[in-house]
Amino acid sequence: MIPYLEPPSWQIGSLELSAFRVFAMAAVAVAYLVTIRRAPRFGIDADTATSMIGWGIVAGLISAHVFDVLMYYPAEFLANPLSLFTSWGSLSSTGGMLGGIAALWAVAKWKGLNANDARRFLDVVIFGLPFSLATGRVGCALVHDHLGIASNHFLAVAFPSGGRFDLGLLEAAGVAVIALGFIFLDRQGRDRAPGFWLALFFASYAPLRFGLDTLRVGEIRYAGMTPAQLLAIGAALAAWTWLFRRRRAGS
Numbered sequence: 001m002i003p004y005l006e007p008p009s010w011q012i013g014s015l016e017l018s019a020f021r022v023f024a025m026a027a028v029a030v031a032y033l034v035t036i037r038r039a040p041r042f043g044i045d046a047d048t049a050t051s052m053i054g055w056g057i058v059a060g061l062i063s064a065h066v067f068d069v070l071m072y073y074p075a076e077f078l079a080n081p082l083s084l085f086t087s088w089g090s091l092s093s094t095g096g097m098l099g100g101i102a103a104l105w106a107v108a109k110w111k112g113l114n115a116n117d118a119r120r121f122l123d124v125v126i127f128g129l130p131f132s133l134a135t136g137r138v139g140c141a142l143v144h145d146h147l148g149i150a151s152n153h154f155l156a157v158a159f160p161s162g163g164r165f166d167l168g169l170l171e172a173a174g175v176a177v178i179a180l181g182f183i184f185l186d187r188q189g190r191d192r193a194p195g196f197w198l199a200l201f202f203a204s205y206a207p208l209r210f211g212l213d214t215l216r217v218g219e220i221r222y223a224g225m226t227p228a229q230l231l232a233i234g235a236a237l238a239a240w241t242w243l244f245r246r247r248r249a250g251s
Contacts, residue, residue: 001158002169007143023139027132028057034128042120052125055107056100063099064091071095071227072220093136094209094228097129098235101198119194126198127186130179130205137175140168148215165215174208193246199239206236 010017032053039049068091069077069084076083104125108118140146144157148165155170156163181204182197210232213219219226225233 001152001154001156001163002166004158004160005142019142020139020145023142024136027136027139030135031057031125031128031132034131035125038127039124042124044121044124049124052104052107052121056104056125059103060096060100061091063102064093064096067095067099067227068092074220092227093133094231094235098231101126116194119198123192123194123197126201127182129201130175130182133205134172134175134179137168137172141166141172144168146171147217148212149217167212167216170215171208171212174212175205178204178208195242196246199242199246201239202235203239203243206232206239210236 008019010022032050035049035053036046039046044052066084072092073083101122104122105118108121113121144159144166146167148156148167148170150162150164152163153165155165157166157169178201182200185200210229213226213229213232216226222230
C-alpha cells in the first residue's frame with residue numbers, strides 16, 4: 001500500500017500554513033498562469049483574462065458553498081436557513097465548477113459575445129482546470145480529508161487505523177492524467193470547435209468523479225448516489241452528447 005504521511009504545515013513567522021491552504025493557493029495560481037498564457041491565442045488580453053479568473057473564482061466559491069449546504073447538509077439548512085450565509089465550512093468542488101462556469105457564461109454574454117465567442121471564452125479558462133484541480137487535490141491528499149472505504153489494495157493508503165483509499169490522492173492522479181491528455185491534444189495544433197475543451201473536461205472528469213465517489217464513505221446519498229455523482233451524470237451526458245454531435249458534423 002501507499003505509505004501514510006502526516007499532514008505537514010509550515011510556519012512563517014506567527015502564521016501557520018497547512019498543506020491544504022498552500023496547495024489551495026497554488027491551485028489558484030496555476031489556474032491564473034495557464035489562463036494568462038493561453039488567452040492571447042484567442043484574442044483575449046491579460047486584463048480581460050484576469051477578470052475572467054476573478055469572476056470564476058468568486059462565483060465558484062459561492063456556488064460551492066451553496067451546493068454543499070443544500071445538498072450535503074439539508075437538515076441543518078431546514079433547521080436554520082441562515083446557515084447558508086453564516087457557515088463557511090466545507091465546499092463542494094463539483095458545485096463550484098458548475099457555478100463558476102455558469103457565471104463565466106453570464107459574464108461573456110454581458111460583454112456582448114456571441115455563442116461561439118462565449119464558448120471560446122470558457123475554453124480558455126477550462127483548459128487550466130485539470131492542472132489547477134490536480135494541484136488542489138494534492139493538498140487534500142496530504143491532509144487526508146476525503147476518505148474512502150477500507151482496503152488493502154495497492155492504491156490504498158496505510159493509515160495508522162488500517163488501509164483505506166484516500167480519494168484526494170486518487171483524484172489528483174486521475175486529473176493529472178487528464179491534464180497530460182490536454183497537453184497532448186493541444187500540441188497537435190488543430191483548430192478545435194468552440195466549447196471543445198469544456199466538453200472534453202467534463203467528458204473525462206465526470207466519469208472519474210463518479211467512480212471515485214463509489215468508494216466514498218460517510219456522505220449523504222440520494223437514490224444511492226452522492227450529490228457529486230448526480231451532477232457527474234448530467235455533466236457527462238451533456239459533454240458526450242456535444243462531442244458526438246461535433247464529431248458527426250466533422251468538426
